[in-house]
Amino acid sequence: MDDQSLRAKLAEYTAKVEKTIAKRPERKNLEHNRLYTPLDLEDLDYERDLGFPGDYPYTRGVQPTMYRGRFWTMRQYAGFATAEESNRRYRYLLDQGQTGLSCAFDLPTQIGYDSDDGISEGEVGKVGVAIDSLADMELLFAGIDLGKVSTSMTINAPAAVLLAMYIAVAEKQGVSADKLNGTIQNDILKEYAARGTYIFPPKPSMRLITNIFEYCSKNVPQWNTISISGYHIREAGSTAAQEIAFTIADGIAYVDAAIKAGLNVDDFAGRLSFFWNAHNNVLEEVAKFRASRRVWAKVMKERFGACNPKSLMLRVHTQTAGSMLTAQQPENNIVRVALQTVAAVLGGTQSLHTNSKDEALALPTEDAVRVALRTQQIVAYESGLADVVDPLAGSYYIEALTNKIEQECWDYINKIDEMGGAVVAIEKGYIQREIQESAYKWQMDVENKKRIIVGVNQFQIKEKPPEGLLKVDAAVGEMQKQKLAKLRANRDNAALKTKLEVLERAAKDETENLMPAILDAVKAYGTLGEICGVLRNVFGEYQAHVSL
Amino acid sequence: MEKRIRVLVAKPGLDGHDRGAKVVARALRDAGFEVIYTGLRQTPEQIAEAALEEDVNVVAMSLLSGAHNTLFPKVVNLLKDKELENVLILGGGVIPDTDIPALKQAGVAEIFTPGTSTAAIVEFIKANVK
Numbered sequence: 001m002d003d004q005s006l007r008a009k010l011a012e013y014t015a016k017v018e019k020t021i022a023k024r025p026e027r028k029n030l031e032h033n034r035l036y037t038p039l040d041l042e043d044l045d046y047e048r049d050l051g052f053p054g055d056y057p058y059t060r061g062v063q064p065t066m067y068r069g070r071f072w073t074m075r076q077y078a079g080f081a082t083a084e085e086s087n088r089r090y091r092y093l094l095d096q097g098q099t100g101l102s103c104a105f106d107l108p109t110q111i112g113y114d115s116d117d118g119i120s121e122g123e124v125g126k127v128g129v130a131i132d133s134l135a136d137m138e139l140l141f142a143g144i145d146l147g148k149v150s151t152s153m154t155i156n157a158p159a160a161v162l163l164a165m166y167i168a169v170a171e172k173q174g175v176s177a178d179k180l181n182g183t184i185q186n187d188i189l190k191e192y193a194a195r196g197t198y199i200f201p202p203k204p205s206m207r208l209i210t211n212i213f214e215y216c217s218k219n220v221p222q223w224n225t226i227s228i229s230g231y232h233i234r235e236a237g238s239t240a241a242q243e244i245a246f247t248i249a250d251g252i253a254y255v256d257a258a259i260k261a262g263l264n265v266d267d268f269a270g271r272l273s274f275f276w277n278a279h280n281n282v283l284e285e286v287a288k289f290r291a292s293r294r295v296w297a298k299v300m301k302e303r304f305g306a307c308n309p310k311s312l313m314l315r316v317h318t319q320t321a322g323s324m325l326t327a328q329q330p331e332n333n334i335v336r337v338a339l340q341t342v343a344a345v346l347g348g349t350q351s352l353h354t355n356s357k358d359e360a361l362a363l364p365t366e367d368a369v370r371v372a373l374r375t376q377q378i379v380a381y382e383s384g385l386a387d388v389v390d391p392l393a394g395s396y397y398i399e400a401l402t403n404k405i406e407q408e409c410w411d412y413i414n415k416i417d418e419m420g421g422a423v424v425a426i427e428k429g430y431i432q433r434e435i436q437e438s439a440y441k442w443q444m445d446v447e448n449k450k451r452i453i454v455g456v457n458q459f460q461i462k463e464k465p466p467e468g469l470l471k472v473d474a475a476v477g478e479m480q481k482q483k484l485a486k487l488r489a490n491r492d493n494a495a496l497k498t499k500l501e502v503l504e505r506a507a508k509d510e511t512e513n514l515m516p517a518i519l520d521a522v523k524a525y526g527t528l529g530e531i532c533g534v535l536r537n538v539f540g541e542y543q544a545h546v547s548l
Numbered sequence: 549m550e551k552r553i554r555v556l557v558a559k560p561g562l563d564g565h566d567r568g569a570k571v572v573a574r575a576l577r578d579a580g581f582e583v584i585y586t587g588l589r590q591t592p593e594q595i596a597e598a599a600l601e602e603d604v605n606v607v608a609m610s611l612l613s614g615a616h617n618t619l620f621p622k623v624v625n626l627l628k629d630k631e632l633e634n635v636l637i638l639g640g641g642v643i644p645d646t647d648i649p650a651l652k653q654a655g656v657a658e659i660f661t662p663g664t665s666t667a668a669i670v671e672f673i674k675a676n677v678k
Binding site: 107108110111113119120121122123126127191195196197235236237323326327328360361362363436439440443446447456457465466469471472474544546548 | 563565566570573575577583585587588591613614615617618619642661662663666
């Protein structure tokens with residue numbers, strides 16, 4: 001059928017629809033068109049816009065064979081209480097067929113405070129494991145061969161310190177740094193914009209990040225030096241397009257900073273990775289993943305002149321949307337997570353964390369985590385969704401939506417460029433306000449029932465109080481304090497003092513790479529709070545932009 | 549004209565999740581209250597001090613990190629020390645049902661858990677502010 005007759009047929013169809021909805025109105029508030037046809041893809045050029053999997057612009061995936069080669073890495077984010085307790089959970093997950101580790105740290109660790117710091121009171125071991133020094137890190141990975149496992153660490157402001165601890169543990173196991181596989185999140189810009197665990201102001205923070213890029217390119221070449229994260233931006237309430245737009249804008253800022261620091265783009269860009277949210281609207285999410293790969297490939301090739309194909313590929317870890325879990329009828333969350341898993345897999349993720357059904361109420365129990373992991377395994381082994389590469393390509397709707405999200409993404413990137421880049425846009429509060437607007441709109445849509453959340457604003461039941469939730473032992477704080485007191489009494493404090501002085505001098509000299517001095521301080525059993533304290537004194541602390 | 553109800557929306561502890569706090573703050577403002585938002589990482593002392601300085605009727609704290617059993621009662625006691633017994637104290641966030649009785653016993657007037665509508669919070673404040 002040629003375009004002209006197709007248009008005529010579409011007009012006939014539209015007339016029919018109008019008659020129908022005059023009698024039987026459609027559901028209201030739907031975001032996308034009723035129907036997509038070849039007319040929506042008139043400008044689509046297969047080679048230019050889609051290409052083949054593993055080829056530019058990577059719309060169809062970053063590897064030629066995708067999940068026909070091997071499934072995505074199943075990586076459950078875990079950690080709570082003490083290093084010993086978390087080590088048990090990690091070994092359990094590996095026994096259950098998990099293929100990579102993902103460490104959750106408690107808030108004092110994420111913000112560079114020791115467990116015995118006054119400000120840590122009540123927070124020790126709560127949202128993740130408490131790590132105060134190399135001694136805790138040794139316990140965390142006891143009996144786990146760091147040469148064989150890949151480990152993702154959700155750590156940002158003090159990422160350099162935790163990476164140094166990981167390298168030091170590996171060394172003690174006899175595994176050299178060049179054999180290590182894993183990721184540090186190391187994405188400070190989204191901390192300012194959406195997640196909140198910042199320490200230092202942007203300038204020294206960007207320096208720490210480029211120092212890590214440089215150090216790892218020479219010493220830890222298989223390490224993913226950053227996971228540029230949209231996940232938390234989405235959790236804070238953004239739309240799908242905002243999630244990838246603000247994140248890619250952050251990515252541009254990191255690449256800019258590294259190039260300004262004198263690095264060659266192809267020396268570090270291949271180790272940049274991303275982190276997306278898998279939200280409820282399955283097909284919109286699939287389009288988002290595809291659009292993000294195309295945008296990043298173009299950014300790296302056209303804007304930064306990267307040549308190595310690895311520099312152009314947006315490799316991504318995904319987590320299902322925690323904010324979409326409901327405290328009401330928590331069993332329903334298993335279904336939500338299954339659908340989000342489908343979105344991530346059809347979107348072509350490289351690794352995935354699935355949330356547990358009880359996470360709107362507490363940290364997950366072992367049983368709940370197992371169901372979440374099984375959900376991935378069922379999608380992988382039973383559903384057939386992983387058998388064909390990018391199976392939704394060519395769908396009128398998916399391709400049109402991929403184009404639309406890409407366009408929205410470019411509009412934001414252009415706007416942020418005009419403001420002077422992501423750092424400036426965050427300092428002005430622009431990105432935060434855009435996210436807040438979307439979050440507020442979402443909440444009002446739920447309250448006005450424009451958006452139905454099953455079990456929350458419709459189909460409610462009288463709930464029984466939830467049972468068997470995980471509770472972190474309140475004694476964890478005390479246990480960590482005692483461990484610290486012992487550590488401080490038994491280590492060579494004079495040797496440590498020298499290492500911390502070297503670190504201080506390095507921090508004051510902007511041309512120095514901080515990684516070697518941090519690694520030395522870590523090996524001398526300097527605590528996270530002591531090391532970050534030195535840096536706090538030199539760098540100062542970030543003062544957040546508060547706006548409503 | 550009747551004095552407008554003044555609310556301090558606060559984020560105690562180290563938790564960075566402020567989507568809920570900001571949405572609630574804005575909804576309370578849209579409902580006609582005067583709203584002051586503290587921003588992240590406030591110590592109980594800072595929150596009590598802000599409540600005194602801003603002369604608020606309500607302190608609404610949001611916490612998703614699990615530190616509520618330590619931090620909420622601390623704020624309550626500091627407000628008592630400052631003779632702010634009439635301030636209505638509210639809490640919200642990921643707070644297990646089993647923790648709620650003790651928090652209420654400590655002096656938190658109500659705990660709002662995930663799924664609560666902002667309209668319910670507005671109504672509660674209007675009905676209970678002293």
